[in-house]
Amino acid sequence: MQTWDKYVRKSGLLFVLSGPSGVGKDAVLEELSRIYPGFRRCVTATTRQPRFGEVDGVDYTFMSVDEFRERAELGEFLEYAHVHGNLYGTPKQWVQDQLWKGKDVILKIDVQGGLSVKEQMPSAILVFLVPPSLEELEKRLRGRLTENDEEVSKRLLDARRELDQIPHYEYIVENDTLLQTAEELKAVIIAEHCRIQRQ
Ligand code: ADP
Ligand code: 5GP
Numbered sequence: 001m002q003t004w005d006k007y008v009r010k011s012g013l014l015f016v017l018s019g020p021s022g023v024g025k026d027a028v029l030e031e032l033s034r035i036y037p038g039f040r041r042c043v044t045a046t047t048r049q050p051r052f053g054e055v056d057g058v059d060y061t062f063m064s065v066d067e068f069r070e071r072a073e074l075g076e077f078l079e080y081a082h083v084h085g086n087l088y089g090t091p092k093q094w095v096q097d098q099l100w101k102g103k104d105v106i107l108k109i110d111v112q113g114g115l116s117v118k119e120q121m122p123s124a125i126l127v128f129l130v131p132p133s134l135e136e137l138e139k140r141l142r143g144r145l146t147e148n149d150e151e152v153s154k155r156l157l158d159a160r161r162e163l164d165q166i167p168h169y170e171y172i173v174e175n176d177t178l179l180q181t182a183e184e185l186k187a188v189i190i191a192e193h194c195r196i197q198r199q
Contacts, residue, residue, distance in 0.1 A: 009197045012099040014121060015039075015106045015189065016114040019129030020159030021084065022141030024175040025108045028129065031182035032106075039104040039189070042095060045071070048086035051146045061091075079109070079116035084154055088113070104189060111165040118168075125192055127185065128169040132176050134159075 017025055029041055045061040047068050056062050063071075068087050072080055080089030090107055098105045107117065117124050131137035137159060141152055166172060171188050175181045 007196045007198075009193055009195065010102060012101065012103040012105060013189070013192055014095065014099060014117070014124040015104065015192075016117055016124055016126045017106055017108050017129060017185075018111050018114045018126070018162070018165075018169070019175075020131070020137060020162050021155040022137055022144060022159075023129050023131045024140065024178070024181070025129055027178055028175055028181050028185065029106065029108060031178045032185050035179075035182055036186045036189070039106050040098050042090060042098075042105055042107050044088055044090050044107070044109065045077070045080075046086055046088045048084075048088075078120065079113045081110060081112040081116070083110045083112075084151070084158060090117070111162050111168075115165070115168055125171070125188070126169040127171040127173060127188060128166050129181070130163070130166070130172060130174050132174060 017029065019025055032039070033041070043057060043059070043061055045063055045068060047063060047065045048060075050056065050059070050062050054060065054062075065087065068080075068089065071077065072089065076092060077089035078092040078095055080087060088109065090109060090113065095105055095107070107113070109117070114124075114126050118126055131140065138152075138156060141147070141155060147155065173181055173184045173188070
């Protein structure tokens with residue numbers, strides 16, 4: 001036991017990764033897990049329909065609106081929000097369990113969710129992912145081929161509102177090339193672990 005041990009963080013940290021739809025949050029987290037596999041990514045719940053190839057319990061926990069509302073009333077979500085016309089929510093117990101076990105957790109959630117998490121857990125660290133440009137964002141969103149034209153337009157409209165919330169976040173990372181972005185996210189995680197713990 002060293003005298004400075006009390007200043008060294010031992011518990012897991014909670015990170016929130018937000019950014020407009022199509023900016024590359026999923027792709028960046030996949031790259032991050034390749035170069036820095038120590039973190040846990042939270043599988044959140046949603047009432048939206050699975051996209052082609054999405055797996056229940058891996059990409060999301062897919063559920064009906066009735067089940068979602070029931071769980072929300074039971075207080076099972078750390079936060080939940082309407083995003084692009086569907087409900088999404090973060091499972092509270094799972095997040096707490098991971099942090100207690102000393103694991104870092106990353107939530108890939110929207111800005112309303114991020115701010116709500118920060119209110120309840122001020123030690124959460126908010127990271128905003130931005131595209132190199134709005135043109136590139138639209139290109140990525142359309143290139144993904146998972147939404148129809150109407151949905152793409154809705155997401156692009158929502159993107160502007162989300163980008164207005166950047167000042168409430170603590171870190172901004174530009175997703176230019178995947179590897180560089182994942183490296184920057186890794187640097188944020190490591191820096192946060194080096195922060196002096198104050199009792
Ligand atoms: P989000 O999770 O933010 O909605 P995705 O991870 O699904 O976004 O990425 C949207 C699309 O952009 C995908 O087709 C993905 O392969 C592509 N993409 C993500 N990051 C990059 C990047 N750095 N350069 C080029 N394309 C990217
Ligand atoms: P998608 O439908 O493209 O997977 O996700 C749409 C948006 O919902 C993304 O911005 C994503 O970050 C957000 N999201 C996913 N899960 C949650 C959640 O549990 N809570 C909140 N508030 N947003 C979420």
